[in-house]
Every structure is written in structure tokens, then in C-alpha cells.
Amino acid sequence: MESLTKNRQTPATLRAMIERAYGPDEVPGPATDWCTELGHGWFNVAYRIRLRSGALVVLKIAPPPGVEVMTYERGAMATELAALELIRAHTTVPVPAVDFADRSRELCDADWFAMPFIDGDNLGMLRDTLTAAERDAYQEQLGAATAELNTIRGTAFGPLTGPGSDSWRTVFTAMIGSVLDDGERRGVGLGHSYAGLRALIESRADSLDEVTEPRFVEWDLWDNNAMVRDGRIVAIIDHERAFWGDPLIEAGFTASELPAFGDSKAFMRGYGHAPLTPVEQIRRRLYGLYLALIMVIETEYRVMTDPGHLAWVRARLDEAVALVTAT
Structure with a gap:
């Protein structure tokens, strides 16, 4: 889905995110098919990434700070991380694990996190x-x-x-x-x-x-x-x-x-x-x-x-x- 809130990143930034989340050994090689945008969501942008080891993961990135969002959407990624922690701790409902979360704004202008790709x-x-x-x-x-x-x-x-x-x-x-x-x-x-x-x-x-x-x-x-x-x-x-x-x-x-x-x-x-x-x-x-x-x-x-x-x-x-x- 196309939306103004999708905070798309360059391949170089995505590689830096992968290195931070999974280490330098997992940064993809020179091939061009390691990254695919997952297009069904309306709000965040999400990428399916094939790591150098072949494992599939997802990078999810919050909207850029300069884009006005509705009041209830502010701080949405912090909410999602809190929700995942609660669900995994207190229920058997299947949800993705959080491999890495970064709210430093050092690699891009928004919060982001990494999780395993769901085969389904x-x-x-x-x-x-x-x-x-x-x-x-x-x-x-x-x-x-x-x-x-x-x-x-x-x-x-x-x-x-x-x-x-x-x-x-x-x-x-x-x-x-x-x-x-x-x-x-x-x-x-x-x-x-x-x-x-x-x-x-x-x-x-x-x-x-x-x-x-x-x-x-x-x-x-x-x-x-x-x-x-x-x-x-x-x-x-x-x-x-x-x-x-x-x-x-x-x-x-x-x-x-x-x-x-x-x-x-x-x-x-x-x-x-x-x-x-x-x-x-x-x-x-x-x-x-x-x-x-x-x-x-x-x-x-x-x-x-x-x-x-x-x-x-x-x-x-x-x-x-x-x-x-x-x-």
C-alpha cells in the first residue's frame, strides 16, 4: 500500500541496519535480490531481507519525524515493542520475536527493529x-x-x-x-x-x-x-x-x-x-x-x-x- 508515512531507506542504510542488528558477517553480498519491500501495510515501511547466511528477516521502520501523523499514531513503534513483550510473556498467541530494536536515530531518522520473517x-x-x-x-x-x-x-x-x-x-x-x-x-x-x-x-x-x-x-x-x-x-x-x-x-x-x-x-x-x-x-x-x-x-x-x-x-x-x- 502506498502511504506518505512510509519511511523508505537506501540500500546503504539498510546494510548498516543489518550490520548493527546481526553483525558484519550477515551483511548481504553484492547480489541485488537481498531486499524486498513488503507492501501490504499502510503505516510503517517493512523490508524482507535475506542475510548472508540465507536467513530471512524483516526490518520495520517508523515514519519520518517530519511527517504529521494522527495523534493516536504517535510513538507507535514503542507501543508495538511493548505489545510484543507483553504477548510473548503472558500468552501463547504466536507473534514474531524481536531480534534487535534501535531507537537511537543514528542510522536513520526514526525508530526501527528487526525480527524473523514469518513463513506464511x-x-x-x-x-x-x-x-x-x-x-x-x-x-x-x-x-x-x-x-x-x-x-x-x-x-x-x-x-x-x-x-x-x-x-x-x-x-x-x-x-x-x-x-x-x-x-x-x-x-x-x-x-x-x-x-x-x-x-x-x-x-x-x-x-x-x-x-x-x-x-x-x-x-x-x-x-x-x-x-x-x-x-x-x-x-x-x-x-x-x-x-x-x-x-x-x-x-x-x-x-x-x-x-x-x-x-x-x-x-x-x-x-x-x-x-x-x-x-x-x-x-x-x-x-x-x-x-x-x-x-x-x-x-x-x-x-x-x-x-x-x-x-x-x-x-x-x-x-x-x-x-x-x-x-
Whole structure:
């Protein structure tokens, strides 16, 4: 995917990164086929690297400091590193190991880290080739993996790297408020007034008070962030949007209120979640609104111009606003 935030580096810089992470003996030789950009992500740039030994690894590099990102994306690589550490320490959910992380800004202008390459297929790219039964089986696995991730308990709501709050209502309203602030700052037209959206959110915010225990939330666990092989998930990737929050905000629940995102039944079956209560339904609709606002506003920050994508995300925002209004 093409995006303004992708911080591409020269072969010379990539070689220097390899030397720092794996030592001089692993720097690739003169061949030209040692490096391939992995293109499916929207935010960070990632390269598949063949080391001199033949081992495959990935270098992931954060956006350059001069590119304006949305508020919730600031410090995303530090969040991802914290998330990987938590997941590996407290769950059996498969995630890549971190071979080396560098936040010195000495070799390039941003944070970066190195990890083993995952031998598998990206579920999002594979999805259209699967039968309905195969898709459901993977969604059940995603549900089970998400449920296990959500067993990790935190001490406060908010960013993994802090600061936090003992109130989910305070944290979530600040999260969605910052997205609206980002949109206003760049003059993004939403088809709905910013003041009206803030009032709508506040009028439903008491539903958030039901959430009293901070849990690890992956939030971005879509098909595109699952690597699969031989019918099973072999790795979950891209953890930079994780936080301490309400598990019901997880991506797999989105379709329970926004049908354009698919069918949530298999995910919920794998997760082990009962049908949503009325208060959970209100919260889930607020979370759908949060996602829809991000999808629309990020098009300005990422300079996305595909008319089909722009029309689709704006339709989702209209749908999300209508659902929250109807509760």
C-alpha cells in the first residue's frame, strides 16, 4: 500500500541496519535480490531481507519525524515493542520475536527493529481464495487468539507506555476526541458537524462506565494482520495500535454492528462471547464510530486519493453515526 508515512531507506542504510542488528558477517553480498519491500501495510515501511547466511528477516521502520501523523499514531513503534513483550510473556498467541530494536536515530531518522520473517500467507490476501468454511475456521481462530490477548490485565486504561487513567470513559472519550481534533486541524469535511458529533458521543458516554478492568486490546487484529499456514494462524503481526481498554473494541466485534465489515458470528464463537447486551451494543456502536472517523480522517493524513476507498469509508461513517444516534 502506498502511504506518505512510509519511511523508505537506501540500500546503504539498510546494510548498516543489518550490520548493527546481526553483525558484519550477515551483511548481504553484492547480489541485488537481498531486499524486498513488503507492501501490504499502510503505516510503517517493512523490508524482507535475506542475510548472508540465507536467513530471512524483516526490518520495520517508523515514519519520518517530519511527517504529521494522527495523534493516536504517535510513538507507535514503542507501543508495538511493548505489545510484543507483553504477548510473548503472558500468552501463547504466536507473534514474531524481536531480534534487535534501535531507537537511537543514528542510522536513520526514526525508530526501527528487526525480527524473523514469518513463513506464511497473509490471511487478508488469501481470503478471496478460501471457501466459506475455511474463512469461518480462520475467524474462529482469530476470535480465540483475541480472547487470549484480552486476558492480559493492566493497572490503568490508556497507552501501553502510559500515562493511564482508572476511568475507561475518560480515556475513550479522549481517544475519540483527539481523532476529531485531528480532523478539525486539517479541515477534513465529515458530512457531520464536529460539535454535533462531540455532543452525540457525550450523550452515550455513560455506557462506558460499565468497563472497570483494563485489559490488553490489540485493536488492529484484522485478516491482514494474521499470517497463516496449513490451516492455522502462525503469527499475529502489526501491534502498534494496542492499548489498555475494553475488549469489546477489538476489530473482530466490528461487524456485529456494522455489517459492511462482514459477519462476526464465527469470530464471536471462537472468542466465546455471548450476544451483546443493550449497554454493550451502545459501546460497540461508539467504537464503530471511532473506527469510521479514523478511516475518513486518515485519508487526509496519508494522502489517499482512491475515489472508491473514499466513498466506502464515508459511507461507513454515515452508517456509524446513524447507529449511535438510534441507540
